[in-house]
Amino acid sequence: MMKIDGRSLLMAALMLAGVAHAATGNEMQAALHTCQTEFIDDAKRRLLCFDQVAQKYASAQAATPALLATKQQELVKTVDAKTNYLARKWHLNPQDELHFTDLETYQLNYVVGSISSNPNDIPTSPSRPNTQDRDLSNSDLHFQISLKTQLMNLSDWLPENKWVHSARLWGAYTQQSFWQVTEKDQSRPMRDHNYSPELILSLGLNKPGETKQWAVMPDMLNLGIVHESNGRSQPLSRSWNRIYLQGGWQLNDRYSLLFKPWWRIPESKSEDDNPNISKYMGYGDVSLRWDNEANDTAASVTLRNNLRSDNKGYVKVDVQYKPLKSESVKFYAMLASGYGVSLLDYNQAQTMFGIGFAIGE
Known part of the structure; x- marks a missing residue:
């Protein structure tokens, strides 16, 4: 019988440990290479991928080539899940660290030169009659500024449950402006401003299963309250307040x-600048967004309808494209048609086309 002493066993164990360590090191190198190649043009996703590798392989054991390939596929899926549009827009990952001073884009920020088919020269409403003709040009320099910031991260306060995994309270502000920059004879007036502050509670949801019965459950819910006004004096004053519930599905x-029904908070008859606004602006909107695989092109379509027999609606189609390697600046084109292109135009239909640049998404 062959005799094996303790020293030989120790040497064999060290050799096996060295082989396992080398295999694990190769596995980590392969994972890091996956991060570099799969997300070569997206620094944020690449960094998240590196973080995932550090967490996943810190104490990993050696893997066979087949298992290694499976782990690499799982790594890419995990990064994609944490950086898809809804997840990155609303920080549905509860571990995302944000501060009050971390301003982010809310809606798209853009500057476009726009042309309208039917400028609203004599804006009026049932409670604010008007006869003054503004004799507007059909072109504007149209821009939007929209930012949000996290007021509180409520994720750590959530009770143990299988439904909600993140909760954040946001403050947001959006401003649209329409500048008659070509109207030199009229001192280039502002046709309209729309000011819109919001308070939003955003919840990231878990789907208990992958069966069809859970497919209709949203991945995110936003509960918000929003005020919108144009800051004008009568008879051009327009404003309304709404409460909305927005569901988000990462298809x-x-x-x-995104599907967002809303309810208008009633106002007294004497203070209501636009008593029939729901007839034209409807009771909610729905948006479908597409991002290409490289995340340098996106397109979306937004629809509104009053759900009445007179069928007054609105549709907006926009396209974003990053012509450079910049993470933020994009080429932007939009086409909007229907009622409510601006708040002052809530009851006048028109078609507006604009082209320019955007920041954010």
């Missing part, structure tokens, strides 16, 4: 769907 890595 796959490329498509996301």
Whole structure:
């Protein structure tokens, strides 16, 4: 019988440990290479991928080539899930660290030269009659500024449950402006401003299963209250307040769907600048967004309808494209048609086309 002493056993164990360590090191190198190649043009996703590797392989054991390939596929899926549109827009990952001073884009920020088919020269409403003709040009320099910041991260306060995994309270502000920059004879007036502050509670949801019965459950819910006004004096004053519930579905890595019904908070008859606004602006909107695989092109379509027999609606289609390697500046084109292109135009239909640049998403 062959005799094996303790020293030989120790040497064999060290050799096996060295082989396992080398295999694990190769596995980590392969994972890091996956991060570099899969997300070569997206610094944020690449950094998240590196973080995932550090967490996943810190105490990993050696893997066979087949298992290694499976782990690499799982790594890419995990990064994609944490960086899809809804997840990155609303920070549905509860571990995302944000501060009050971390301003982010809310809606798209853009500057476009726009042309309208039917400028609203004599804006009026049932409670604010008007006869003054503003004799506007059909072109504007149209821009939007929209920012949000986290007021509180409520995720750590959530009770143990299987439904909600993140909760954040946001403050947001959006401003649209329409500048008659070509109207030199009229001192280039502002046709309209729309000011819109919001308070939003955003919840990231868990789907208990992958069966079809859970497919209709949203990945995110936003509960918000919003005030919108144009800051004008009568008879051009327009304003309304709404409470909304917005559901978000990440249909796959490329498509996301947002559905937002709202309820208008009633106003007294004497203070209501636009008593029939729901007839034209409807009771909610729905948006479908597409992002390409490289995340340098996105397109979306937004629809509103009053759900009445007179069928007054609105549709907006926009396209964003990053012509450079910049993470933020994009080429932007938009086409909007229907009622409510601006708040002052809530009851006048028109078609507006604009082209320019955007920041954010």
